[in-house]
Amino acid sequence: MRTETIEALTQYARAHPDVMLLTADLGYSVLEQFADALPGQYANVGVCEQAMVGIAAGLALSGRQVVVYSIANFPTLRCLEQLRNDVCYHDLPVMVIAVGGGFAYGAQGYTHHGVEDLGIMAMLPNIAVACPADPVEAVALLGELMRRRRPAYLRLGRAGEPVLHAPDAEIAIGQAVWLRRGADVALLATGPVLGRALAAADALAARGIGASVASMPGIRPMDAAAICEAARTHRAVLTIEEHNVDGGFGSRVADVLIANRLAPAFGKWGVTEALRGQVGSQGWMLDRIGDIAEQAAGLL
Amino acid sequence: MGNRVTLVNMMDTLGLAKRLRAHALRMTHAARASHIGSCLSSADILAVLHGAVLRADPARPDWPDRDRLVVSKGHAAAIVYAALAEMGFFPIAELATYAADGGRLAGHVTRSVPGVELSTGSLGHGLPVAAGMALAAQRAGASWRAFCVLSDGELDEGSNWEAVQFAQHFRLEGLVAIVDYNKIQSFGTVAEVSELHPLAAKFAAFNWGVHEIDGHDHAALRAALAGPPVAPGRPTVVVAHTVKGKGVSFMEDRLLWHYRNPDAAQLEQALAELDA
Numbered sequence: 332m333r334t335e336t337i338e339a340l341t342q343y344a345r346a347h348p349d350v351m352l353l354t355a356d357l358g359y360s361v362l363e364q365f366a367d368a369l370p371g372q373y374a375n376v377g378v379c380e381q382a383m384v385g386i387a388a389g390l391a392l393s394g395r396q397v398v399v400y401s402i403a404n405f406p407t408l409r410c411l412e413q414l415r416n417d418v419c420y421h422d423l424p425v426m427v428i429a430v431g432g433g434f435a436y437g438a439q440g441y442t443h444h445g446v447e448d449l450g451i452m453a454m455l456p457n458i459a460v461a462c463p464a465d466p467v468e469a470v471a472l473l474g475e476l477m478r479r480r481r482p483a484y485l486r487l488g489r490a491g492e493p494v495l496h497a498p499d500a501e502i503a504i505g506q507a508v509w510l511r512r513g514a515d516v517a518l519l520a521t522g523p524v525l526g527r528a529l530a531a532a533d534a535l536a537a538r539g540i541g542a543s544v545a546s547m548p549g550i551r552p553m554d555a556a557a558i559c560e561a562a563r564t565h566r567a568v569l570t571i572e573e574h575n576v577d578g579g580f581g582s583r584v585a586d587v588l589i590a591n592r593l594a595p596a597f598g599k600w601g602v603t604e605a606l607r608g609q610v611g612s613q614g615w616m617l618d619r620i621g622d623i624a625e626q627a628a629g630l631l
Numbered sequence: 632m633g634n635r636v637t638l639v640n641m642m643d644t645l646g647l648a649k650r651l652r653a654h655a656l657r658m659t660h661a662a663r664a665s666h667i668g669s670c671l672s673s674a675d676i677l678a679v680l681h682g683a684v685l686r687a688d689p690a691r692p693d694w695p696d697r698d699r700l701v702v703s704k705g706h707a708a709a710i711v712y713a714a715l716a717e718m719g720f721f722p723i724a725e726l727a728t729y730a731a732d733g734g735r736l737a738g739h740v741t742r743s744v745p746g747v748e749l750s751t752g753s754l755g756h757g758l759p760v761a762a763g764m765a766l767a768a769q770r771a772g773a774s775w776r777a778f779c780v781l782s783d784g785e786l787d788e789g790s791n792w793e794a795v796q797f798a799q800h801f802r803l804e805g806l807v808a809i810v811d812y813n814k815i816q817s818f819g820t821v822a823e824v825s826e827l828h829p830l831a832a833k834f835a836a837f838n839w840g841v842h843e844i845d846g847h848d849h850a851a852l853r854a855a856l857a858g859p860p861v862a863p864g865r866p867t868v869v870v871a872h873t874v875k876g877k878g879v880s881f882m883e884d885r886l887l888w889h890y891r892n893p894d895a896a897q898l899e900q901a902l903a904e905l906d907a
Contacts, residue, residue: 351770371770377800382759382793389763389777392748394695413790416753417760421742 332492332523333361333430335466336485339473340398340428341365344372350477351390354400355383361430362400380409387425388417396424396480402431403445407452407484414482419455424480427452432462432486433522433573433602434616441610446602448486449521450578453551458482460550461504462572462580464525465495468548471502488523495525495546505549507557513541516627517561520571521547521580524617528571531623540628550580558587567596567630571623576601596630644849647717648678649905652878654713654726656905660898662709662730664738668888669782670710672813672846672873676780677702677714679852680809686775689719692745698775699764701749703757704782704811705739712736712744720746755788757781758808762794765806765866776805778856784816787825798866799838806866807856808839811846813875815886834868846871879904 341364344350352365356378366373376383380401387397399406406427407414418425429448436443453460459476461484463469469487476483500508507519511532520528525546532542543565547554561568568588570581581599588597600623609619655670681687686698702711709729716723721744728734735743739752749760761779768775785791798806812830814821821827831843840861844851846869855869875889876882879901893901 374766374801376797377793379790379793379797381755381790382762382797385756385759385790385794386763386766386797388749389760389765390767391763392760393699393764393767393771395767412753413756413759416750417756420750 332463332466332469332487333490336428336469336473336487337361337365339470341368343474343477344369347396348372349394350396350398352398352400353383353387355380355405357401357405380405381413384410384413384425385417388413388421388423391418391423391425392421396477398426398428400428403429403436403443404448407448411451415455419457419482422457422481426476426483426485428485428487430487431489433488434613435489437611437613437616441608445486446573446575448484449550449572449574449580450582452484453583455482458484458551459504460484461548462486462522462550463548464520464523464546465492467494467496467498467500468502468546472504472548475504486522492523493526495529502548505552505554507545507547507554509543509545511542511544513543515541515565515631516567516569517543517545517565518569518571518623518627519545519547519558519561519584521550522573524571524573527617527623531627534624535627538628540631542627547580550583553583553587555587555591558584559591559593562588562593562595565595567598567627569598569600569623569627569630572599572601573617574601576603598626598630600626642682644678644682644853647682648674648849650717651678651710651713652905653902654716655710656879656893656898656901658709658713658726658729659892660895661727662738663892664709664730665890665892666706666709667892668815668876668882668885669704669707669811669813671877671879671882672875673704673707673780673811674710674877675847675849676809676811676852676871676873677710679849679856680778681714681718683853684856685778687718689746692720696773696775699748699761699777701751701757701761701764701777701779702740703751703754703779704785705751705753708736708738708740711740711747715744715746718746754782754785755790758791759794761808762798762803762806765798765803766801768805769801769803776807778807778809780809780811782816783810783812783814783821783827784824786810786827786830795834795837795839802864803866804860804864807869808866809856809869809871811873812870813873815875815884815889817889819886831870834870838865840865840867841870842867843870844872846873847877
C-alpha cells in the first residue's frame with residue numbers, strides 16, 4: 332500500500348502545486364518518484380522529526396499544504412508536541428504519513444513497533460486519523476484527507492498488502508464497509524488485520540457461527556452508526572486492531588457502545604503488554620495475540 | 632533585498648520601547664502575572680522590529696507579502712501584545728484584559744490575537760516554524776523575511792539546533808533569528824544552569840551570519856535587522872546582549888522578576904523611572 336499511496340500523492344501534488352512533501356531522511360527507494368517529478372515541492376530536511384513538523388507548520392502558515400513522511404513512531408511520538416501545538420492547534424493542512432504501522436517492522440525490535448500511534452494521535456485537536464486496510468482504502472483516504480486540508484494522520488502498512496476490496500468499493504473515512512454478513516458475531520476491524528478478520532469469519536462459518544465483518548478505517552471520525560447497528564443485530568462484538576487494546580480502536584468503539592446504552596458481549600483483539608519486547612516477523616507477532624475465531628466464539 | 636519597503640511609518644523607536652515597557656508593567660501588575668523581566672529585556676528588540684524593520688500592515692494582518700515575526704519566547708506575551716496594540720493591530724484598551732477570564736490575550740502568545748503569527752509558550756517551537764516560513768518564501772521566490780525572537784534559556788531545547796542545522800543547509804537567507812541574551816533563565820543564570828558561551832561562535836560554526844550587538848542599542852538593532860544578510864545564502868542571527876528587567880532599577884539583572892509581579896507601589900516607582 333506504500334507504493335500505491337506515494338503514486339497517488341505524486342499525482343495529487345502534480346495537480347496541486349501548493350502541495351509539499353517533507354521527509355526526515357527516510358523513504359529511500361519509495362519517495363524518489365515524487366522527488367524526481369516535483370523537486371520544487373519536495374525537501375529532505377535531514378534526520379530531525381521535531382524540526383520537520385515545525386517546518387511543515389511554517390510552510391502551511393504560508394499557504395502550502397504539507398505532507399510529512401517517515402516510519403513507525405518517528406513522525407508521531409518523536410514530534411508529538413509539535414503536532415499538538417504547531418499543527419493541530421493551529422488547524423493547519425498538514426498530513427502525517429507513517430509507514431510501518433503495527434508490527435510491519437516487527438523483527439526490528441520494540442523501537443520500531445508502532446502500537447500507540449492511533450490512540451495518541453486521535454486525541455489531538457482538529458485531526459482526522461485513518462488506518463487503511465489495503466491499497467484501495469489507502470489511496471481513497473489519501474485523496475479524501477488531502478481534499479479536507481486540515482490536520483491528518485494516515486497510518487500505512489508497508490508494501491505488498493493484498494487488495495481486500497473491489498476496485499470500485501466506496502471508501503470514506505468514518506464509514507464502515509461491510510464485507511461479510513452473519514447473524515451471531517460482528518468483527519469490526521481496522522487496518523490490514525482486516526485480512527485476518529475475514530479468515531476468522533470463514534473459520535467461524537465452518538463451525539456454524541455466523542460472523543459479520545466490517546472494515547473501519549476511520550479512527551477519527553468513526554462510524555458510530557455502524558457500531559450501534561452491529562451491537563443491535565449481533566449477540567457479540569469483537570474489535571480487531573494491530574495496536575494496543577488500551578486506548579486504541581477497540582476502546583473508542585466501547586465508548587460509542589456505552590454512550591448509546593448498548594451492551595453486547597464485547598471483546599478486543601489486539602496488542603497487550605504480553606507482547607512488549609518480543610521480536611519477530613509481522614505474521615509471527617500477530618499470531619502471538621491469539622486466534623480471532625477462538626476469541627469471537629468465546630464471546631457467545 | 633536592497634529595495635525593502637517598510638509600509639509602517641518609521642517610528643520613534645525609543646519612545647515606542649518606553650511605552651511597551653509601561654504597558655507590560657501595568658499588564659503584569661493587573662494580571663498578577665510573571666515574566667516582566669523577560670518582557671523588559673526584549674522591549675528594545677520588539678520596538679525596533681515593529682517600528683523600523685518589519686514590512687507589515689496592521690489593517691491586513693494576513694497580507695501575504697508581510698514579513699513574519701514569530702516570538703518563540705511565548706512567556707513574553709505581555710510586551711508582544713503591547714507592541715501589536717501600539718502598531719494598531721487591535722485597540723490599546725484591550726491590553727487591560729491581559730490573562731483575564733474569557734479574554735483572548737492569553738498569558739502565552741496566542742495566534743487568535745491579530746498580528747500574532749504563531750501560538751508559543753512551549754519553548755523550542757518557534758525557530759523551526761520560522762524556518763518553514765522562510766522555506767516557503769524561498770520556494771515562492773518572494774522577498775518577505777521570517778524573524779524569530781528566542782530566549783537564551785530556550786536554546787537548551789534541541790529542536791532549535793535541528794532548525795539551525797536545517798536552515799544553513801537550505802540556505803535560508805530570509806531567516807533572521809534574534810536571541811534575547813539576558814543571561815538569566817528559570818533556576819539561575821545561564822552560566823549556572825547550562826552555559827551557552829560562546830554563543831555567537833556556535834552559530835558561526837553552523838554557517839550562520841552573525842551579528843553580536845547590545846540589544847538595547849536601537850541604532851545597532853536597526854542596522855543588524857534592517858540591513859542586508861551578513862553573507863549571501865546564509866541565515867542571520869542577531870545575538871543581542873540584554874539585561875533582564877532592563878529599564879527598572881530594582882528589576883535589572885534579578886532572577887526574582889522572572890516570577891514576581893509588581894505591587895502598586897513598585898508599579899508607580901517603575902513607571903516613574905521610565906519617565907525620568
